[in-house]
Amino acid sequence: MLEINDLHVSVGDRQILKGLNLKVAAGEVAAIMGPNGTGKSTLSYVIAGREGYSITQGEILLNGLNLLDLPPHLRASSGVFLAFQYPVEIPGVACMQFLKAAMNAQRRSRGEDEINTPEFIKRVREESEKLKIHQEMLRRPLNSGFSGGEKKRHEILQMELLKPKIAILDETDSGLDVDALRIVSEGVNRVKDSNNIGIMLITHYTRILRYIKPDFVHVFAAGKIVEAGGA
Ligand code: ADP
Numbered sequence: 229m230l231e232i233n234d235l236h237v238s239v240g241d242r243q244i245l246k247g248l249n250l251k252v253a254a255g256e257v258a259a260i261m262g263p264n265g266t267g268k269s270t271l272s273y274v275i276a277g278r279e280g281y282s283i284t285q286g287e288i289l290l291n292g293l294n295l296l297d298l299p300p301h302l303r304a305s306s307g308v309f310l311a312f313q314y315p316v317e318i319p320g321v322a323c324m325q326f327l328k329a330a331m332n333a334q335r336r337s338r339g340e341d342e343i344n345t346p347e348f349i350k351r352v353r354e355e356s357e358k359l360k361i362h363q364e365m366l367r368r369p370l371n372s373g374f375s376g377g378e379k380k381r382h383e384i385l386q387m388e389l390l391k392p393k394i395a396i397l398d399e400t401d402s403g404l405d406v407d408a409l410r411i412v413s414e415g416v417n418r419v420k421d422s423n424n425i426g427i428m429l430i431t432h433y434t435r436i437l438r439y440i441k442p443d444f445v446h447v448f449a450a451g452k453i454v455e456a457g458g459a
């Protein structure tokens with residue numbers, strides 16, 4: 229389970245997170261809702277280990293492991309996954325290359341052998357078909373020229389392949405039409421149910437919550453959770 233206690237974070241001399249507490253258990257969906265500019269993406273970056281933030285107080289634990297002690301790649305191999313609000317375009321790195329490197333990095337950290345190419349291609353094909361991602365898209369550079377919906381579906385493909393313990397979905401629903409929203413939600417539910425992972429679902433809209441049922445809804449304002457309750 230992910231457990232965040234009394235987290236205080238600032239950028240420069242500006243304090244953004246101000247004593248945030250949150251628990252997300254395995255197999256549980258926690259929806260995080262709140263106005264723009266209140267620190268939701270900051271929270272997701274701090275969990276993933278993006279540089280540039282100073283954590284002045286508090287702790288972030290994943291199954292008892294103190295994530296703040298670890299560099300980003302070890303947080304990832306410990307089971308943290310972040311689907312970006314704004315996935316970055318990386319010209320020069322093909323999607324398939326990126327996906328394989330990410331999967332192998334995780335396998336290595338678990339002491340497993342690298343995935344062989346035929347098995348890798350088979351898995352990517354299976355998962356991408358469920359997400360209605362065209363094979364042609366996977367031959368292109370990472371996120372380059374992808375539509376908003378394609379970028380978001382590609383984030384979920386990564387989640388399906390990496391099978392994290394905790395997945396943070398930062399406004400994965402924004403900019404999706406109804407069909408893409410359904411496809412993405414089904415993907416999230418598949419991974420959640422088959423691997424018992426915890427989901428932190430950051431969103432502005434209730435429509436995704438019709439497809440991905442939250443166990444708890446947390447209201448985020450001014451750098452902390454101010455209210456929580458059931459769906
Ligand atoms: P949300 O995701 O809830 O919309 P963010 O976490 O993106 O909010 O941003 C929270 C606040 O922190 C915003 O006012 C934003 O401008 C500020 N902020 C975030 N990152 C930085 C940064 N690197 N430098 C300066 N201000 C930042």
Ligand code: MG
Nearest residue numbers: 268269270313
């Ligand atoms: Mg945000």
